[in-house]
Amino acid sequence: MKNIVLYAPPAAGKGTQCEMLKADYGYEVISIGQVLRNQRSNDTEIGRKIIETQDKGILTPDDIVIKALKNELVKYEGKPIVIEGFPRNIDQAKLLDTIFDNYQVIILDIPRQIAMKRTLGRVNCDKCGKIYNIYFEESKPKVDNICDKCGATLTSRSDDNENSFNQRFDVYEENAPKIIEYYQNKGILNIVDSSLDKSEVSNSIKNIIE
């Protein structure tokens, strides 16, 4: 099975699809945030540089990120890997090629308006855990603000507001064209319509893998 780079804007359903890849195919999911946290706790030159940059509130330089990722990949040798949340820009995409191979790229494509509704409309029941979305007919509670299942009052789950959502989506849109072009030229690009139902998105991904 080929390794995967899963690239997507915010609220495209990356988490759900990573879970599917793990459960159905035994993929190891590597997120770059987790890589940096793991390497940060090591008393190594890379660990110290990560701490130094993160504590100053600046982005960890690409070459350090790639070295950290390389260290983590060693742990999973021989297993199929999904890298998610990376690359964030074209320079990282090129660097990734120096340490990672035999992979294909899957992009979860979703219009901004739908991604935003998914993020901002989310409400959940603290009592039974059921999740709703007030912007979609099929996932709205029957009575406003009340859980269908247990009758408890619903609370908003999103820590995002429209501004911060748009900022995150802007970053994606700024970097995506170059990254997409790069992978298209390499002939390893697959684009999946992620505005569809979760199970349909999963099926599209399965068709690519199998």
Ligand SMILES: [Zn+2]
């Ligand atoms: Zn409930």
